[in-house]
Amino acid sequence: MTDKNIAPFVKWAGGKRQLLPYIQEMMPKNYHNYYEPFVGGGAVLFHFTPQHAIINDINRALINTYKQIKYRVDELIDFLTEIDESIPTEHKQYYYKQREKFNDKIMKEEYDLELAALFIYLNKHCFNGLYRVNSKGLFNVPFNNSSAKSFNAENLSAVAKYLQKVTILEGDFELACRDASAGDFVFLDSPYAPLNDNSFEAYTKEGFDMQSHKRLAKLFEELTKRGCYCMLTNHNTEFIEDLYRDYLQRVITVKRYINSDANNRKGEEVIITNYNYG
Template identity: 30%
Template structure:
């Protein structure tokens, strides 16, 4: 089945494994995602509502601006894509982006940088400045169709910039929780900690798995993705684990696609926390 494409290019996007992932996402009223990423999961599922959170303010700002006024966003963003596609243009926009504090301007420049930088990598330095390099693409794609599709789906969504533990504290009866954190490194040279200028290390992974286990004990369905490593399997030892090979295309060679082992860890309670129904007896005789 062809998947709905996303506005952003994104390392670790779930777009290529949605057919597998959807087999592990149970029914519920609202999907809660503390790690928004490209919103591939939101775009390719059909929950009544979505709570989409991320610690990266630029990501959430982009989504909020698209939801607010998609046509205005498209018109503004198109002007940036009409610039000459050169390294000089890219680094000028990158420098302006790192100095800007205007919400709408940062949103359109973030999209431009994402579509023009190397492999769509979202990387920041320790000072919080976006520092992904120029990608040297002949014709970067302007995702007008994807922006409109996102804006339509976003009518069901709330976007919040916060940490994963703050997002998990917002769950309500009827929610399904899916977490796609920065993966545990498969090797000592594979670690990537530049996302949102914050490190997501072993301590954060331990806290996340512990928080999910607490929610599962309270009868919430919880699902998490990660690399298939001994450490990840240890963290999710009390979860049911499914393993598979996921395609990867972040290599230096253009168009190169390899596979890497991943896991989906889940606990789906027999009696999940659904919204309580109002009994007919309770409504009789009320005004």
């Protein structure tokens, strides 16, 4: 397997598969370092496998998994093999046991190889590959009756090989972009802005509220001043349109698999750049 056909090792909300052709077309042709401060499942990273990448996410369990793959992939594969071989015919109970084990380790702050294996296993067998936590930060996604294998060993090894040259950071997006400088490309795929601007609840979804979106827009401006190429994706809402009114905006129609009311511009994403493309 070459760098060119690496697949994400987890399913992740907000994956950019539908936008990949547009992102490819609009990317700068040449750049120095590649920054992805909201890497999530890495759909974009693994598709393009840039040579000098710096990736980041605030999700500590996710970043632990990236690191364990990078440094201990063979042991991780052994661990996952053990987990999969222990799955009984009555899988449901086993899933909830593994989830309890995972949460116990989160509470004890044991960010290690076992946690990474459990992370991949739970992602595969939970409902929709969602990562959702309760107010205490504990994973609470229910079981999804899947008999699939939790992992693909060949792909995990290819991911590990690629990650050898990737810098992996954990924390807030602003800090992750501290060293980005002229000629670097920064791809920003933050949690979505709410589709319905009147919904208060939606503002705090994923802990990324309107203030965070404003802070991100400020960073976009700061990176522009530094001479970085920036590309940002989000829902096409008035709020986002207004926040980035000084930049190029390209609206893309996508299939969306959620319900939303008629007032929303459902099915529209926007790709914003601070440079001309094409």
